[in-house]
Amino acid sequence: MxxxxxxxxxxxxxxxxxxxxxxxxxxxxxxxxxxxxxEEGEGTNPEELIGAAHAGCFSMALSKQLTDAGFPPSAIDTTASVHLEKTDAGMSVTRIGLDTRADVPGIDAAEFAKWAEAAKDGCPISRLLSPGAEITLAATLV
CATH class of the missing domain: 2.20.25 (N-terminal domain of TfIIb)
Known part of the structure; x- marks a missing residue:
């Protein structure tokens, strides 16, 4: 691999x-x-890079799930909000909120939500991060 x-x-x-x-x-x-x-200084940080990786991985996983189910998407836009917080163990990523909006012809909201949850649980980055951080999903069909 x-x-x-x-x-x-x-x-x-x-x-x-x-x-x-x-x-x-x-x-x-x-x-x-x-x-x-x-703080709010210029530049990037490790948490933004984790967010970019997670958003990209999830979007690709959702595209595969939808295509395999017979609903190829036109577009998927995902934002990952990575929460870095002080915990008893020190600074920790405690939660990642995925917010996705997808244009998927021919699918209804319930079917879309099912495949979005499956993608959240199944994407490799979610599987990597979920033991240590809560992963939430807001999925909107547009």
């Missing part, structure tokens, strides 16, 4: 340092810092 890579470089102290992240094939490169992670 495939092995995917990403890298990060950090220079300096936690609060004053800066870093860069890069996916293995260079599709995503970004700067990050204490400010971009724990």
């Amino acid at each position: 495939a092995i995917r890579t990403a890298s990060a470089r950090w220079q300096g102290t936690l609060t004053e340092g800066t870093g860069t992240v890069r996916t293995g094939k260079g599709g995503v490169t970004g700067n990050y810092s204490f400010s971009s992670r724990f």
Whole structure:
């Protein structure tokens, strides 16, 4: 199977340092810092990258579920909100809220909701993250 890579470089102290992240094939490169992670500073952070991975994985899984069921989607737009909170164990990702809107010709809302739940539970990133974080889903058919 495939092995995917990403890298990060950090220079300096936690609060004053800066870093860069890069996916293995260079599709995503970004700067990050204490400010971009724990405040509202410019740049990205690990939680946003987890959110992007989860949103992408879920959208692809939902597309497969729907297509296999005979309802190929025209478009799926998903946002993942990753909640980083202070817990007794330290800073932790406690919850990820998936919010998806999909254009799926010929399907009703109940059938769509069934396949959206299946995709949430079955996508590889959900399976990775669900033991440690609650994953919620708001799925809207447009």
